[in-house]
Amino acid sequence: MASTVSAVPAAPADPNALAPEVWPQGAxxxxxxxxxxxxxxxxxxxxxxxxxxxxxxEAVVRERAERFREAFDAAARRIGSQATVYYAGKAFLSTAIVRWVTEAGLGVDVCTGGELAVALAAGADPSRLGFHGNNKSVGEIARAVDAGVGALIIDSEIEIERVAEAAARAGRVQRVRLRVNSGVHASTHEFLATAHEDQKFGVPLSRAVELGARIREHDSLEFLGLHCHIGSQIFDAAGFAESAERLIAVHAELDRVAPVPELNLGGGFGIAYTEADRPAPIERIADGIADAVAAACEAHGVRVPRLAFEPGRSIVxxxxxxxxxxxxxxxxxxxxxxxxxxxxxxxxxxxxxxxxxxxxxxxxxxxxxxxxxxxxxxxxxxxxxxxxxxxxxxxxxxxxxxxxxxxxxxxxxxxxxxxxxxxxxxxxxxxxxxxxxxxxxxxxxxxxDLLARDAGIDASDGIEGTPA
Structure with a gap:
């Protein structure tokens, strides 16, 4: 959740003032x-x-995209790893936005066939796209595989077979991540760690080892690692740190069978909608996440994996x-x-x-x-x-x-x-x-435009501005 309507802000000394943390840089x-x-x-x-x-x-979008990439790159390097940053297209997607963020070094995360079409129309490198969604159709999966999408995120058990079959038909080895629920819910200033997940996305963390093994049974699939998204409008690293500790424990079990190269910790980084909002600088959040990952990997005796993140709102x-x-x-x-x-x-x-x-x-x-x-x-x-x-x-x-x-x-x-x-x-x-x-x-x-979609209107009626 973002800032909510629960409180009336204090009257400002100057109702004309533009708080720099709320308005675009330079406004x-x-x-x-x-x-x-x-x-x-x-x-x-x-x-x-x-x-x-x-x-x-435009300059603000480009600057923030570069800043997020640099922050996660630096944090990952410090713990002997690398980072990949995807722009979460659901926040706002157009061909111009895709070009701005990809030119800043980001990949793009899409979650429908329509979003995939926009990214491809913008000239995005398919290998730098991730495809999410809890109910990707068979057709959408096939389109993504045929396009050469870099990673399909498997959101449910049934999708393992669907993606494997699509990849086999296309004669490809499709890289996939498995979305899991860590049991951590983060929002704004606080997070809640719970034992169960009751939501439509992902699979229980307790099944990750079993389903990871299922993925590895298919020659047409390459298992990249686990993916988790813990919430939205998150202002610090605490929730990510708790989630990373839980994920690394399962990651280590999978890694002992075969190398697991990546851990995707999702997005949800918050912004200031009002002067009451105080998100931490992304550099501090990136460092906090990296420290938690490094500590968990050391505790479980595994290599630090490549890290991936999916900011959207915080970029645009x-x-x-x-x-x-x-x-x-x-x-x-x-x-x-x-x-x-x-x-x-x-x-x-x-x-x-x-x-x-x-x-x-x-x-x-x-x-x-x-x-x-x-x-x-x-x-x-x-x-x-x-x-x-x-x-x-x-x-x-x-x-x-x-x-x-x-x-x-x-x-x-x-x-x-x-x-x-x-x-x-x-x-x-x-x-x-x-x-x-x-x-x-x-x-x-x-x-x-609205009338043009109304099937009850005959184009010959001569609606002004309606295509014939």
């Missing part, structure tokens, strides 16, 4: 008070592309900002005073995380600076749902009003990828900004 206000991201001011972006608008700072999340135009402002009395409902031209169709997870976000005026005192606000969407909230609780200048442009920070991950057409609202475009330039990397939808 600032210009002389006129407008928000500037990637060298482009928000008003110019809204005028050119409209709102709602996803904005992604902080680079994203969503721009909205205010439509109405409605003061509503509360037990403690007043809250202003600021309704914008987007909502749960472009950011469902608040409704789905209770996620907390930060909002600021983007089109101007204001000297008005801070007012408690709730940023609401335009959808016909009482739960259509984008920002549950934050502060904006008291004079926020219709026509103002507002920006919500840290929306690079799981906003576009979870977007929908609820209430027949077209999905917004995604614009990349860098060095004062802006370009569309994902085209927005129009109402004509």
């Amino acid at each position: 600032a206000r210009d002389a006129e008070g407008r928000l500037v991201v990637g060298g482009v001011d928000a008003v110019a972006l809204a005028e050119q592309f409209g709102t709602p608008l996803y904005v992604v700072d 999340g902080p680079a994203g900002v969503t721009l909205y135009t205010v439509g109405t402002v409605k003061p509503v009395p509360t037990d403690d005073g007043w809250r202003h409902y600021v309704s914008v031209d987007g909502g749960m169709s472009d950011n469902v995380r608040t409704a789905l997870y209770g996620a907390a976000y930060t909002v600021r005026l983007a089109s101007r600076r204001s000297d008005a005192p801070a007012a408690l606000v709730r940023v609401a969407g335009k959808h016909c749902e009482s739960g259509d909230i984008v920002v549950d609780a934050d502060w904006l200048p008291h004079d926020v009003g219709p026509g103002d442009l507002v920006a919500v920070a840290a929306t690079g991950a799981y906003c576009w990828s979870l977007a929908s057409n609820y209430n027949h609202v077209p999905r917004p475009p995604v614009v990349a900004v860098r060095d004062g330039q802006a370009r569309v990397i994902v085209r927005g939808e129009t109402e004509a």
